[in-house]
Amino acid sequence: MATNNFKPFSIGAGANVISQADYEALASLVTGFQSGKASSAQINKALRQGTVMASILAQYISDLSGADVLDNGIPATILTNFKTAVQSAAKAAAIPVMTGVVGQARNLSMSVTAASATAMVTADEIIVGTALGGSQYRIGNFSKTINLATTGAGGMDTGTVPATGFVAIYAIYNPTTGASALLAVNATSAVAPEVYGGANMPSGYSSSALISVWGISSSKFIPGFQTGRSIKTQQITILTTSSPVTTPTVLSITPGAPLNSRKISIALNVTQTNSGTACGLVLQADTSGIGAQGQLSSTSSGTSSSGMIMELPVIVSGQVYYLMNNSNPGNFSAKTVGYEI
Numbered sequence: 001m002a003t004n005n006f007k008p009f010s011i012g013a014g015a016n017v018i019s020q021a022d023y024e025a026l027a028s029l030v031t032g033f034q035s036g037k038a039s040s041a042q043i044n045k046a047l048r049q050g051t052v053m054a055s056i057l058a059q060y061i062s063d064l065s066g067a068d069v070l071d072n073g074i075p076a077t078i079l080t081n082f083k084t085a086v087q088s089a090a091k092a093a094a095i096p097v098m099t100g101v102v103g104q105a106r107n108l109s110m111s112v113t114a115a116s117a118t119a120m121v122t123a124d125e126i127i128v129g130t131a132l133g134g135s136q137y138r139i140g141n142f143s144k145t146i147n148l149a150t151t152g153a154g155g156m157d158t159g160t161v162p163a164t165g166f167v168a169i170y171a172i173y174n175p176t177t178g179a180s181a182l183l184a185v186n187a188t189s190a191v192a193p194e195v196y197g198g199a200n201m202p203s204g205y206s207s208s209a210l211i212s213v214w215g216i217s218s219s220k221f222i223p224g225f226q227t228g229r230s231i232k233t234q235q236i237t238i239l240t241t242s243s244p245v246t247t248p249t250v251l252s253i254t255p256g257a258p259l260n261s262r263k264i265s266i267a268l269n270v271t272q273t274n275s276g277t278a279c280g281l282v283l284q285a286d287t288s289g290i291g292a293q294g295q296l297s298s299t300s301s302g303t304s305s306s307g308m309i310m311e312l313p314v315i316v317s318g319q320v321y322y323l324m325n326n327s328n329p330g331n332f333s334a335k336t337v338g339y340e341i
Contacts (some may be wrong), residue, residue, distance in 0.1 A: 005071040006058035009051040010044040017019040017045040028135065057082075063184055064088045073087040100136060102129040103194055103209040103229075108142075110169075110212055110226040117148045117161075117220050120210065121169065122183060128209040129174045131195055137173055137207050139180050143164045144171070146182040152179035157200040161186070163218045166258040167280030168192030169212040174204040181205070187213050191259045213258040213341050224338075232338040233265055242323035244279065248287040251322045259318045265338040269307040270297040279330035283322050296325060309337065 009067055011015050018041045023029065026042065033043070061078065064085035097203040104286045108123040113173040123142040129135060135259065146169060147154060161167060165188025170306060183205075185198060196208035215222040236256030252276040257264045270281050280299030285291040293310040312320055324332065 002066055003060040003068040003070065004055070004058045004062045005069060006055045007051065008048065008055040008250050010048040010232040011052065015044065015048070016041050017048055018042055022048075023169040028037060038065060044169050045122075059134070061085045073337060077118060093337045099139075102127055102132060103211060105142075105211060105228065108211060108226070108228055110214075110224075112221045112223050112225075114223060115217065115220040119214075119221050120145045121171070122159065123171075123211075126170055126171045126209060126211065128207040129195055130207050134195075135207070137175060139171065139173055142171065144179065144180065144182045146184055147156055148216075148221070153177045153179075153183065153202040153205065156184045157185075157196075159186070162188050162216055163219050165189070165216050166213050167216055168210055168258075168260070169214060170196045170208045171211050172196065172202065173207040174203040175206060176204060179204070187258055187260065188216075189259075192219055210260075210341070213260045214299075215231055215256070215258070228337065230340045232265075233336065235335040237333065237335050238266075239322060239332065241333075242273075242331050244327050244330065244332070246323055246327055248284065248289075248321040248323050251283070251320050251334070252318060253314070253336060253339075254318050257314075257339040258341070260341045261318075261339040262328040263311060263313055264320070264336055265309060265311050266308050267307060267337050268293075268295045269305065269333045269335075270295045272303050272304040274328065275299070275303065278325070279328040279332075280303050280325035281322065281334070283310065283320055283333045283334060284323065285313045285320055287321060290315065293323065297330065 003190045020238050022220045061082050065088065067081040069081065077231050091243050100212060105126045106124040110121045112117055112119050121144055125141045126142050128137050128139060148156060151158060167184040168187035170183045171180060172183045185192060192213060194210045212226055222233060224231055238253055239251055246263040253264055268281055270279060272279055275281055278296060280294050280296035282292055282294030291312050295306055297306045314320065
């Protein structure tokens with residue numbers, strides 16, 4: 001423990017000091033002690049007033065800076081340690097931000113160029129919180145690595161990474177120390193909340209924000225690139241069929257996009273297999289046709305194939321709908337190429 005040389009004077013029980021009322025009425029309080037003999041009780045009271053506050057301030061410096069506060073005639077050192085203590089207190093207090101949205105980030109980026117158990121997330125700034133509507137904190141110059149092979153801060157919150165599925169990635173923050181890290185959570189079968197809601201938050205960390213939900217294959221991150229809350233991936237098949245349906249049919253997007261997806265990017269491909277017979281594939285957000293987009297393939301001789309990239313809102317978590325323009329035969333496929341959380 002750091003040393004504090006500054007001690008309070010006359011603080012014992014029955015100390016020889018005048019009362020507070022007499023002290024406040026003392027003429028010398030304004031003019032100072034003049035020539036003549038001052039009462040020891042008056043002097044002791046004046047010394048206690050100054051030394052108690054000096055001792056408290058010195059202890060504050062010692063506690064927050066971790067440095068000795070010595071009565072050695074070197075005030076510059078005490079001043080330096082005082083500045084350190086104030087900076088430490090401000091960082092520990094992490095004054096709550098009154099505006100902003102938990103999970104909001106500036107220039108957030110994550111890149112996985114090849115399947116890997118590790119990845120780095122960077123951002124100029126991220127807003128985390130204790131809860132939605134709770135205290136918020138800003139983390140600046142964020143640059144942290146996540147390792148799916150470990151647990152705790154910088155790894156999985158508990159257990160092992162799923163072999164196949166998705167993990168939610170949280171930025172987590174310790175307001176006392178100012179430490180920040182990443183934390184991964186299995187998000188294969190449930191929507192991950194915007195603030196970590198599990199029972200395995202690393203000790204000392206009390207604030208968090210969901211910043212990504214990433215695909216997993218063979219217990220590793222799949223290749224992809226994220227900017228903001230938009231993640232782009234390689235093509236992942238969610239539909240391949242040669243049996244046309246003409247009424248809206250549920251299509252699960254979870255092979256390629258997590259349950260947290262609010263929007264998906266899909267590559268459609270339609271191949272006409274009967275010469276002169278058109279066929280087409282339509283994807284939409286619900287049974288009523290919201291966001292409906294499609295691709296038609298048709299030629300008067302031989303066969304043809306055509307494709308398109310489309311974006312579709314996700315109204316019901318984990319699913320959209322598909323149907324064909326008609327019952328004509330063909331080969332139909334849909335592959336996710338990205339999503340937004």
